[in-house]
Amino acid sequence: MGIQLGMPAVGLPAPPTGASAPPVTEGGTAGIAAAAGIRAADGLLDRYGRRATDMRLSLTDKCNLRCTYCMPAEGLDWLAKDKVLSGAEIIRLVGIGVDVLGVRELRLTGGEPLVRADLVDIVAGIRANHPGLPISLTTNGLGLDKKAQALRDAGLTRINVSLDSLHPDTFAQLTRRPFLARVLAGVEEAARVGLGLIKINAVLMRGINDVEAPDLLEWAVSHGFELRFIEQMPLDADHGWTRDGMITAAEIRGRLERDFVLTPDPRQRDGAPAERWEVRRRAEPETVAGTVGIIASVTEPFCADCRRTRITAEGSVRSCLFSHEETDLRELLRSPGVGDAEVAARWQDAMWGKPKAHGMDHTGLGDADYVQPDRTMSAIGG
Numbered sequence: 001m002g003i004q005l006g007m008p009a010v011g012l013p014a015p016p017t018g019a020s021a022p023p024v025t026e027g028g029t030a031g032i033a034a035a036a037g038i039r040a041a042d043g044l045l046d047r048y049g050r051r052a053t054d055m056r057l058s059l060t061d062k063c064n065l066r067c068t069y070c071m072p073a074e075g076l077d078w079l080a081k082d083k084v085l086s087g088a089e090i091i092r093l094v095g096i097g098v099d100v101l102g103v104r105e106l107r108l109t110g111g112e113p114l115v116r117a118d119l120v121d122i123v124a125g126i127r128a129n130h131p132g133l134p135i136s137l138t139t140n141g142l143g144l145d146k147k148a149q150a151l152r153d154a155g156l157t158r159i160n161v162s163l164d165s166l167h168p169d170t171f172a173q174l175t176r177r178p179f180l181a182r183v184l185a186g187v188e189e190a191a192r193v194g195l196g197l198i199k200i201n202a203v204l205m206r207g208i209n210d211v212e213a214p215d216l217l218e219w220a221v222s223h224g225f226e227l228r229f230i231e232q233m234p235l236d237a238d239h240g241w242t243r244d245g246m247i248t249a250a251e252i253r254g255r256l257e258r259d260f261v262l263t264p265d266p267r268q269r270d271g272a273p274a275e276r277w278e279v280r281r282r283a284e285p286e287t288v289a290g291t292v293g294i295i296a297s298v299t300e301p302f303c304a305d306c307r308r309t310r311i312t313a314e315g316s317v318r319s320c321l322f323s324h325e326e327t328d329l330r331e332l333l334r335s336p337g338v339g340d341a342e343v344a345a346r347w348q349d350a351m352w353g354k355p356k357a358h359g360m361d362h363t364g365l366g367d368a369d370y371v372q373p374d375r376t377m378s379a380i381g382g
């Protein structure tokens, strides 16, 4: 059962009230969390009683694909190298998250994390400090065939690979690159080296790959992968998203139900973006063939139970995927004499100002008052 928005969770400090409470801005005001009675041990708490324990860290803003729902065809102005957190800074920041602020799982993302030459060293460095921490990677799979074994050896727990089509032409149309075979080689190698349960992420685009939904699911269950369909969100550089144009979760279930029977997965959702369904083929209704997830950020939002804190490649906290403000931690990390406690306090301030949903005080992607963030999904760290 998720925490109700607006209600402090049991045992947590109440949100600040009264004239003495400093104003809350999404980016955080120095000391605001402390002024509200939040101690380091309270972790990454927000005004609505949610506590972030799931850290999503972007390793780079760069990418070697140009997915139409994410990047512009010409790419973006990549960050200068010195603006991006170094491996040592990342390892320190994860340490502060885990040891001081109660982070319980870590996802490495981007941009495309596999383009970072020191990725294996970063994973190994984090693993050495946190033997029990689940560390997962979200990737487009390009180059995974070369790095899967090293990543597993370094201590990576799991991997999610984005793959929207099994047809070379459709793949190239969606990603603007003809690399389907390379992605499939990466998925195959990740499975061979035993990189946990592999999850496949697919965004369905109307008139392009939406007809492929049942084929993608058949492919995934027959390989033992967990496929998740993601509703397209308004985070594309081209501002091409429309509420009417996107494929909804209800529509996805409808398309799948022609070939499969879907029943709710009895496992707890536990704050996960994906709602999971057990999958049975209509031709074999007695046997569970696998699981499918649907991530319905637009039509069935899950913000009330959000447990995520994001760090961008340049070391800023984004309390929400759709935030309009960021809180820089890199400057503190690079200031001689600044200790972990000070970095942790600024991170807590940023999270205290986390919006209720979708960067606003209510849910509603595509509502009249929704304003798309300046950054695209790739630059936020999806």
Ligand SMILES: Nc1nc2c(ncn2[C@@H]2O[C@H](COP(=O)(O)OP(=O)(O)OP(=O)(O)O)[C@@H](O)[C@H]2O)c(=O)[nH]1
Pocket: 107, 109, 136, 138, 160, 199, 201, 230, 272, 273, 274, 295, 297, 308, 321, 382
């Ligand atoms: N609205 C919203 N969507 C999110 C958030 N985090 C992830 N998503 C969506 O979920 C998709 C899949 O994310 P992944 O990186 O695979 O992570 P995950 O689903 O949390 O990971 P698992 O723990 O492996 O199930 C992303 O591409 C986003 O579309 C979030 O905080 N808010």
Ligand SMILES: C[S@@+](CC[C@H](N)C(=O)[O-])C[C@H]1O[C@@H](n2cnc3c(N)ncnc32)[C@H](O)[C@@H]1O
Pocket: 063, 069, 070, 109, 110, 111, 112, 113, 138, 139, 140, 160, 161, 162, 201, 202, 203, 230, 231, 232, 233, 234, 235, 236, 377, 378, 381, 382
């Ligand atoms: C931004 S990418 C970063 C990691 C890696 N490059 C990849 O593609 O997996 C993470 C996830 O965001 C998803 N994504 C990107 N733009 C999106 C959008 N506008 N709506 C929904 N999901 C999106 C991608 O499909 C991918 O699964």
Ligand code: SF4
Pocket: 063, 064, 065, 066, 067, 070, 071, 110, 111, 112, 140, 162, 377, 378
């Ligand atoms: S979704 Fe991932 S692979 Fe596609 S352009 Fe965005 S960052 Fe790159």
Ligand code: SF4
Pocket: 302, 303, 304, 306, 307, 308, 319, 320, 321, 322, 355, 356, 357, 358, 359
């Ligand atoms: S939109 Fe913001 S509040 Fe909602 S689930 Fe995503 S990160 Fe959390």
